[in-house]
Amino acid sequence: MKEPHLYKDYEKSKEPKRPVLKNCIKAFLVGGFICLIGQAISTFYMYFFNFTEQTVGNPTVATLIFITMLLTGFGVYDRFAQFAGAGTAVPVTGFGNAVISAAIEHRTEGFVQGVGGNMFKLAGSVILFGVFSAFIIALIKTIFS
Numbered sequence: 001m002k003e004p005h006l007y008k009d010y011e012k013s014k015e016p017k018r019p020v021l022k023n024c025i026k027a028f029l030v031g032g033f034i035c036l037i038g039q040a041i042s043t044f045y046m047y048f049f050n051f052t053e054q055t056v057g058n059p060t061v062a063t064l065i066f067i068t069m070l071l072t073g074f075g076v077y078d079r080f081a082q083f084a085g086a087g088t089a090v091p092v093t094g095f096g097n098a099v100i101s102a103a104i105e106h107r108t109e110g111f112v113q114g115v116g117g118n119m120f121k122l123a124g125s126v127i128l129f130g131v132f133s134a135f136i137i138a139l140i141k142t143i144f145s
Contacts, residue, residue, distance in 0.1 A: 023085050030080075030087030038064055038092075061092050068096035073104065 042060045045051045051059065071077035077097055081088040088094055102121050106114035 026083070027085050027087035030084035032087075034064075034088065034093055064092050065096035065099075068093040069100040072097050072100045 038060055041063050042051075042056045045056050045059055046053070049059075068077055071080070077088070077093075078101075081097065088097070099119055103115045103119045106118040108114060109118075
């Protein structure tokens, strides 16, 4: 009866230790840095293009996604994400990376079946659950207002 536990103990002793705290700190700092860049882009748009705080969100998000897609296309963002871990997955840049990575990976299959058919494979669930949760929250707000 004790033999399975012996193997689990042996397996656990051979498993490499993960630097969880270090990874959390890196993810926090990199995610915060990406948000800082987003804030700088927002401030730039408000100062030079007369956007308001209410209207600056969409161009800022579009700019961040565009920058991410360029960096992914040149292979820079993947190395950055290897270093940062979850810090690059949480902000909107993770969405841009997911979309363009799938498009690049399937480009040899053609534009329609390859790029078009696979571009939103990973990001599609993000869009689906984002829209669904926004609907539920709006429904709850409508009921209780």
